[in-house]
Amino acid sequence: MLKTFSLGGVHPAENKRSANSPVEVLPVPPVVSIPLAQHIGAPAQALVKKGDEVKVGQVIAQSAGFVSANIHSPVSGKVAKVDQIVDASGYRKDAIIINTEGDEWVEDIDRSAILVKEITASPEAIIKKIGEAGIVGLGGATFPAHVKLSPPPGKTCDVLIINGVECEPYLTSDHRLMLEKGEELLVGIRLLMTALNVKKAIIGIENNKPDAIAHMEKLASEYEGVRVQPLKVQYPQGGEKQLIDACMGRQVPSGKLPIEVGAVVHNVGTAYAVYEAVQKNKPLIERIVTVTGLSLARPANFLTRIGTPISVLIEAAGGLPDDTGKIIGGGPMMGKALTSTEIPVTKGTSGILLMPQPLASRKPVDPCIRCSKCVSVCPMGLSPYLLMPLAEKAIWDRAEEENIMDCIECGSCSFTCPSSRPLLDYIRLGKAKVGQIMRSRTATA
Amino acid sequence: MSVVLITIVTLAGLGAIAAVILFLASKKFQVFEDPRIDVVEEALPAANCGGCGFPGCRAFAEALVKADDISSMNCPVGGAPTMSIVAGILGKEAGSAKPQVAVLRCNGSCEHRPRLNNYQGAVSCAVAAALYGGETGCSYGCLGCGDCVAACKFDAMYMDEETGLPVIIEENCVACGACVEACPKDIIELRNIGPKSRRIFVSCVNKDKGAVARKSCEVACIGCGKCEKVCAFDAITIKDNLAYIDYEKCKLCRKCVEVCPTNAIHELNFPPRKPKVEKTEPEKEPVA
């Protein structure tokens, strides 16, 4: 019996069209735009100005607080300007725009493909290095990785969980990473284990990736304390709380972090980036991006420099299909609809999904028939049918009582609703408002 | 016969017992309330709009009775007349808030502000604003989902299908501020009604640089500063590439309207200009 999480969940059509496309290295684009807000927390502060010469791997924007991250130049060339561009948020945000010239790297980066297995760094040195390298959660959440490696006082971690679930339909970047960079990934996991001082690591992989499970199991046998946990295909298994539940049977209490049950979760992409940062001294300047879609000519996985406009990736994958109705940054369940093809790839861009018409359009909204399907699929055991009208009518105190803040915004409710009601749209709004109210309450108390 | 009698006696008895219980309960649980609250509430317009900052007229009446100084409290619906009546009842000094009306500081109609995307989320400005900047290149302008219209309790707003913008019906607007509260983009502002309802204001809140703003919307304020220079009363300030007209200082001379290169400054309820001037004027926009 395969393990999975205990409550709710859905199973959208997987459509992993690019699962068998090996990772290709995308050529360095002529211009990159690097938003300063690529992570959760304070936007980084630009260190360069117009006209500055930069090299690949050079810090161009500095972390602006504990929850923030450095940003490194993904290309070598000249800074064209520091200006506002429309990024994935749909708003104009500060960004550094660099015109590429050649491909000159900072000298102390080890660009060879030699596997460095031996771990020499101390836990503190590893965490410091991860912070310096600007590594954030590469699964899409973009939470600065070094913060998660520093448990709050009084809390200890006993298991590291590595998220290789990739429960989002269409996306295959983590899948390819596990197949092609398994050894490096495992060294990265060992580094994270050292940093956290834990003896056990579990790699959770859904069993729609049997090749990845087999490959990782074979490799992991040589790494003490690391094991692979095959999981039943069920969305949203990649959610932190769901994955901990699935792998360990521990449920993180409401409003608490995974550390409460002694677990820390990192994505496989993050673990690989940690390997590169610590063993190869290479900061986070590129990532694997799945470019896919039902009518795309050549769905692919590209190793892409941060800041590359998505139009370049789409072109490399066979060009934008005529019937494209929507472009999504990330997966179809939690990804963000993008407003144009000029938006750059950022640290959190796990995929570019092109949705053809008419799939891209939402269906007309019908009245709620109280079928209770949203309640059945909610992985957090909430009542979306109730939360939506509460948020719509701005009844924030009731929404808080109904635990709106527990929502992980997985979208299972909206996905399932036979009446196509925009449940999550309003619940997300309600979460923002209730969060605001709760913060102002603790501030005044 | 006796059945009828018994019935009458029983019911009358029950009624009497209930009456006694009610009487005792009302004595025992009586809450003292300042009788002036009722009188003040009578004087208020009973619109329960919340424009005064209190949840309903009753709460406002309680607050008025309780407050030592009511000069800073105002009922936007009743305005000065109502407040002076209330002040008379309470023997306090009424404030001198000028009557206001809501204005829409965005003129990015479909024609002026080309749509670049097609929004399909929940029909709510709040949801759309949390998602992205809007269907057009302007991330400050009206999203057109009508949260303000839904918030208006006085039938003073409607969505103009043609322009995609809400319209404020001045006669109905009581300046309760519900729409101002509802708008996630802070486009709607309460401004003094002004003499003969004449008002001049910048119908734009775009803080992008001039070129960017102009590209996304034909009638955007580009922060060029021409209005600031031409204003003889220091009523106009430019901040973050955006002009703002202080309605307390504005003398309604209309010079700024003439110099604005993008027609972002609007004048309301002025008589038509002399024909000579009118030629250079663009067609009057459907404004709110």
Add this chain to the structure above:
Amino acid sequence: MNKLIVSPSPHVHSGDSVQKNMYGVLLALVPALAASVWFFGLGALIVTLTSVLACVLFEHLIQKYLLKKPSTIMDGSAAVTGLLLAFNLPTNIPLGLIIIGAAIAIGMGKMSFGGLGQNPFNPALVGRVFLLISFPVQMTSWPVPIAARGAYIDAVTGPTPLSVVKEGLAAGRPFSELTAEIPSYLNLFMGQMGGSAGEVAGVALLLGLGYMLIKKIVTWHIPVAVVGSIAVFTGVLHLSDPQAYASPLFHLLTGGVLLGAFFMATDYASSPMSKRGMLLYGAGIGIITVLIRIYGSYPEGVSFAILIMNAFTPLIDKYIKPKRFGEKPAVQKA
């Protein structure tokens, strides 16, 4: 290229729709309809057709002329109500009464509360109970199965097994003697007994439930809770005195328990939203049904039991919430 669509996530949809669910229920009712036509012939056809058409028509008229809203009869919900109403009527009932029942079901039971999804009570049952109270004679004359096939109003009528047993037990006769006067359990299960149009054939209703479970139109909670609680309650009574109380199997197979448990109690709008709530609601229906049957004056009690529990649904939803994630205490290592 067209303008790119922008919307909040999720960007995919399961493809489920109101229509799919409603037509799914209709399809699930087809076996019962076939059984009904087999046993009651012409009468079943006339009653079903009239009821469905009348319900759909009333919904259309009310939406179009009274509410001045676009008509939504194509969503199939009115047809479901019509079919369920027909299934709860005897097959020799006059046309006029069906139409009155349909008007009450749609007009009072559904549209007056705001239409689809807003009705606090099961509309078909509202119509049925209205008819039962207003026209008790017509509503309790039951055509004899198979024998009444060719006839409609003038069909040969006879008592239902439930009334035979109820009257017999009330007269002090032992249950074992009464079983000789009613069809065998197998015949009861196959539906060869007097009763409402759609309630007789347990086997057909079970087929329908199976279809709905596979298609995930309903979950098992309510049907199992209703059937289970009736079985347990009557089982305890039967064991305490096998002659004074009928057997659980007899109770389950007669008087529309299965139709009620599978199709009426599971009505989306009038049943609770959480799994725990559904179990409680189902158990409540079962217990009230048995109470009415054994201690009340009606031989049959499912309709009333469902309507009573419908009234408790908002209360159940308020106090019985779904099981939350993280509800079980966190396992913190020592």
